[in-house]
Amino acid sequence: MHEMSLAEGVLKLIEDSARQQSFTKVVAVWLEIGELASVEVEAMKFCFDAVTRDSVADGARLEVIVVPGSGWCMACAKTVPLSEVYGGCPECGGYQVQVTGGTEMRVKELEVA
């Protein structure tokens, strides 16, 4: 969803960092995207290329690190892996599971010149 807005958010963070750390060229960008963050990686790459044109990150390589989803199952009283927000607990099959991890959307680091 809204990968274009997210790509613009990424560029904003890069531009802020370029001013603070005085670099003029970004070679690669590492993003951490949770499995449950509803971000299409391919759409993100497409939008990233579009919004970074003529910017400090023009032509930068986008690397996406996928963070696995996890949730707290109330019935089992423990953390279980989740691959879908509405997915049931893989152990007891119940749906009383609160998502606890895998929703992040972060810019982790940059390789700059």
Added chain:
Amino acid sequence: MCTTCGCGSDEVKIEGDEMHQHEHVHADGTHHSHGHVHVSEHTHEHGHAHDHGHSHAYVPANNHSHSHAPGVTPTRMVQIEQDILAKNNAYAKQNRERLTERGIFALNLVSSPGSGKTTLLCKTIEMLGGQGVSVIEGDQQTSQDAERIRATGAPAIQINTGKGCHLDAHMVGHAMAKLDLAEDSLLMVENVGNLVCPAAFDLGEAHKVVILSVTEGEDKPIKYPDMFRAAKLMLLNKCDLLPYVNFRVDEAITYARRVNPDIAVIQLSATTGQGMEEWLAWIARGAADVRATKLATVDALKRRIAELEARLQPAQ
């Protein structure tokens, strides 16, 4: 989805005015063509320019020192570790502080287009007697919804998102500044009709309220789980039509609780007024909580001031 609609904020208009263009700082002279720098630095004239005319036409065969020409300027790593939505979240935090400081209870109403959000809002305002409630309307185009709200007597501001598919906290902050929000009042934000994108954008509201009408499918909560997970309350609207449609209420609630075990549910109809009292009671409880928070903050500040003044006394 937004890969096609763009979600650009450049076309955002509040009551027909441009919000103010974002400065896109694209060009800070970034086109340095690296690489060429140290190509020239090794063309050391050895002084053997013995004017034979044939001069330096031959490139030295063993040009190992020149081999790293373009693109291999040294790079370094920069740690960022920041949320992509950090900017939006910072604006949202600001909005939330402004709202809670003044005891204003704000709700972000989200749904698909056509679920009856505006009708529900008009009915809600009418039942509140048109008092103490302001509205921010989000749509891609037209100010028809804000006009419908203003007809009820409540102040309303229209945000047109242009290509954008959701409101963000920055736009809402601007709209809040334009509305003369009263202390201890209610602010209703009607988001762009979209069950996908608005889920991720915090506007600074106290709660998101998702509206599902019985003319839609009961499996929408699992088809669009993010929105139902983000919401505190689900309003099942158009319940007066239940005898005529094939909508299983229990199933819809089961699906909603599957993605969000804590979600509250109220069945209502903005047209007949059924269930509206329950919805108004829910609003009243939330508004009372916000006012209590405000008072607690004010009391805490007063105590702090009293303490500081007490410490100043002996000194004087």
